[in-house]
Amino acid sequence: MKLNNTFYMASAIIIGAFASLLSVLGNPLNTGLCVSCFMENYAGALKLHNDIFMQYLRPEITFITAGSFFLSLIRKEFKPRLSPSFITYFFGGFFMIVGCAVFIGCPIKMLLRLAGGDLTSIAGIVGLILGVYCGVKVLKEGVDTVSFTQKPLNQKSTAMILPVLILVIGVTPVVKDGVFQESLSGAAAEKAPFLIAAILSFVIGVISQYSRFCVTGSIRNSTILRKSTGFVALFLLIVSAFIINVLFKKFNFGIYGQPGSHTSYFWSFLSLFLVGYIAVLIDGCPFRQLIKSGEGDINAQIAFLGMLLGAAFVQNFKILSDASGPTLFGKLGVLLGFLIFAIITLEARKNSEA
Amino acid sequence: MKKLDYFIVAILIASIAGSLYYGYQIHNTHFMSEDLREKEYLSMEIKRNQLNHALRYLKEKQYEEAVMILDQIGVENNVWAKYLKGYVFYKMNRINEGLALINDALKTSNILYDVHYPNNVRADLEEILSFISKDASLNQYRHFIESKLKGGCG
Numbered sequence: 001m002k003l004n005n006t007f008y009m010a011s012a013i014i015i016g017a018f019a020s021l022l023s024v025l026g027n028p029l030n031t032g033l034c035v036s037c038f039m040e041n042y043a044g045a046l047k048l049h050n051d052i053f054m055q056y057l058r059p060e061i062t063f064i065t066a067g068s069f070f071l072s073l074i075r076k077e078f079k080p081r082l083s084p085s086f087i088t089y090f091f092g093g094f095f096m097i098v099g100c101a102v103f104i105g106c107p108i109k110m111l112l113r114l115a116g117g118d119l120t121s122i123a124g125i126v127g128l129i130l131g132v133y134c135g136v137k138v139l140k141e142g143v144d145t146v147s148f149t150q151k152p153l154n155q156k157s158t159a160m161i162l163p164v165l166i167l168v169i170g171v172t173p174v175v176k177d178g179v180f181q182e183s184l185s186g187a188a189a190e191k192a193p194f195l196i197a198a199i200l201s202f203v204i205g206v207i208s209q210y211s212r213f214c215v216t217g218s219i220r221n222s223t224i225l226r227k228s229t230g231f232v233a234l235f236l237l238i239v240s241a242f243i244i245n246v247l248f249k250k251f252n253f254g255i256y257g258q259p260g261s262h263t264s265y266f267w268s269f270l271s272l273f274l275v276g277y278i279a280v281l282i283d284g285c286p287f288r289q290l291i292k293s294g295e296g297d298i299n300a301q302i303a304f305l306g307m308l309l310g311a312a313f314v315q316n317f318k319i320l321s322d323a324s325g326p327t328l329f330g331k332l333g334v335l336l337g338f339l340i341f342a343i344i345t346l347e348a349r350k351n352s353e354a
Numbered sequence: 355m356k357k358l359d360y361f362i363v364a365i366l367i368a369s370i371a372g373s374l375y376y377g378y379q380i381h382n383t384h385f386m387s388e389d390l391r392e393k394e395y396l397s398m399e400i401k402r403n404q405l406n407h408a409l410r411y412l413k414e415k416q417y418e419e420a421v422m423i424l425d426q427i428g429v430e431n432n433v434w435a436k437y438l439k440g441y442v443f444y445k446m447n448r449i450n451e452g453l454a455l456i457n458d459a460l461k462t463s464n465i466l467y468d469v470h471y472p473n474n475v476r477a478d479l480e481e482i483l484s485f486i487s488k489d490a491s492l493n494q495y496r497h498f499i500e501s502k503l504k505g506g507c508g
Contacts, residue, residue: 028506037507054507104507141358187507256493257500260507323501324461328383332376335369342366349359 004211009233011211012218016237018200019112020244022060025192029250029259030116032192032241033060033204034109035286036100037260039311041188045180046169048312053186059194060201061290062170067205068294069163077209080159081150082298088148088344089299092282093289093306094313095274095337100286101320102271102330103127104260107215107285110272111234113261115241117253120261120268127269131276132219139280140224144351148281150299159296162304166293187260209295214288216279264325267334271326274337281341401427401435408438417446429455433462441478453486453495460502479503 015033023032031037044055072078100106103124105113110128113121153159172179174194183189191197207213218230245251255263262268279285282303284292289307292300314320319333326334404427411420420442429436440455456479483499486492 029504031506034507040507138358138362141356187505190505256497257487257504258497259501259504261497261501263494263497322461323498324457328376328380332373332380335372335376338365338369339373342362342369345362346359346366349362 005229007207008211008213008229009236011207011213012233012237013240014207015108015204015213016111016115016240017244018204019108020115020241020248020250022192022197022200023112024244024248024250025196026190027192027197028187028190030113030118031105031109031187031260032112033201033287034100034105034112035061035290035307036097036106036311037104037109037187039097039286039307040101040315041183043308043311044188044315045182046308047181048308049315051315052181053183054188054315055181055183056188056191057170057173057180057182058191059170059198060204062166063198063201064205064208064287064290065163065166065294066170067202067207068209068291069160069167069205070294071206071209072295075210078156078159078296080153080155080296080298082153083148083150085148085348086299086302089282089303090306091340091344092278093286093303093308094310095333095340096278096286096303097307097310098314098319098330098333098337099271099275099278101314102326102334103268103275104262104321106287107272107275107279108237108287109260111215111238112241113258115238116245116258117251118258118261119253119255120258120263120265123265123268124272127272128216128276129219129223131273131278132216132280133223133276134273135277135280136220136224138345138349141349142352143345143348148348150297153298156296159298159301162301163294163296205291205294208287208291212291214279214284214291216276216285217288219276220280260323262321262323262325264321267321267326267331270338271334274334274341278337278341281344401432405432405434405438408435408442412438412442412445415445417442421446433459436462437475441482444482449486449492453482453492456482457495457498460498476503 019033021032023029038058038061040054041056041058042061043049044051045057103110107128110121110124114125213233215234218234221227222230242251252258282299284300286307289300289303293304317329318327319329320327321330404423408420408423411423421439424435424439424442427435429439436455437459440452440459443452443455479499480503483496483503486496
């Protein structure tokens with residue numbers, strides 16, 4: 001157990017350091033690793049949205065999933081599993097991306113923003129912690145466990161389709177150029193060299209599959225189960241990213257002028273509250289969904305597809321924020337997320353009483 | 355029903371009310387169905403002579419004349435004219451008016467990345483930023499412009 005805790009914390013340090021390095025090597029500032037931003041780039045590359053500044057087949061998405069996929073095969077942990085509430089996972093993936101787009105970043109980027117000196121991310125951190133806390137409270141008070149309990153499936157080949165597809169799509173640009181869209185300028189044009197990004201992401205995928213690292217999972221364990229490992233791991237992730245930022249002069253402390261951020265604290269709080277709450281219900285933040293997709297978790301694969309569609313929607317309909325704050329569609333998107341997940345929760349609680 | 359259920363129902367009602375409110379605001383907002391980028395590019399090409407004319411006036415510090423030309427183009431129809439008018443206003447020391455127009459132009463279209471614009475938007479913004487960074491009342495604009503210049507998502 002002690003070894004597991006040590007490895008969990010070590011993996012947080014590596015993820016923080018590698019993510020910051022990716023930013024130093026060319027990924028956008030404070031965005032060395034952001035599953036939601038990269039899903040938007042990924043959706044753009046697949047021509048699912050038309051924002052010409054957000055189209056790039058990010059190798060991070062491909063190789064994090066691949067790392068998890070290969071290690072789970074080697075460790076014989078590739079276990080296809082599914083729970084009946086898969087539609088919850090689909091909308092969970094969708095609205096997690098909406099929440100992340102309104103905050104401007106997934107939970108990992110939230111920590112990277114703080115490590116880069118961006119104080120505006122604190123509102124999001126408070127929101128995420130409270131969201132996770134409320135989610136766990138709801139689960140503890142009782143929900144329909146049958147719907148959320150995963151059962152093993154004897155469909156190994158079916159569970160391999162998505163990870164293999166992600167890998168094939170991800171390596172296609174190496175073999176044949178021009179198949180997918182690629183931005184020449186804007187956020188998606190800021191990128192680390194392909195090979196380095198692929199290697200670092202693969203390592204992140206491998207260690208995260210082994211350690212089961214998850215930002216919302218860490219918060220859940222620390223707030224409810226009173227295990228300090230989670231918060232310590234997140235702190236170490238911030239520290240390792242902070243050290244890289246300071247070493248490469250990327251640290252910029254303050255509120256104003258931070259890259260990829262806004263000062264609408266209320267919406268930062270609310271959007272990541274939604275992400276934290278959903279992440280508890282569907283068992284993992286966007287990053288964890290990638291890892292679990294590679295492990296054969298079909299619910300996570302459905303969440304991945306939900307995230308992909310969400311990424312296309314947020315760019316096509318501008319359900320997001322820019323530096324001036326959230327758009328009208330962004331605010332509406334977050335509220336619809338709350339509406340839908342309040343309905344899902346009420347029904348799950350009603351079924352548990354029955 | 356338990357306390358928790360009442361709490362969830364309260365969130366449900368609040369989110370319905372909020373969704374209706376923002377839904378109504380969206381209903382009252384005008385959206386264009388055509389691709390803005392193409393429209394902006396065509397608009398830029400059609401009005402290029404006039405824009406260059408305005409730019410010449412700007413370089414010669416004849417700001418009133420530049421504004422007259424930009425008004426003829428119509429800032430609502432041309433994001434470049436809107437940006438340029440904002441910059442001219444800034445030069446005329448009408449700082450807030452100018453920054454509001456520049457912000458609006460940057461939000462409408464990411465002109466920072468466009469290669470067709472004859473003037474260097476990035477250099478202009480760097481110049482504006484170094485000026486407004488000293489004034490705390492302009493922090494909102496400072497954040498927007500600085501964040502845009504640094505790039506990244508959002």
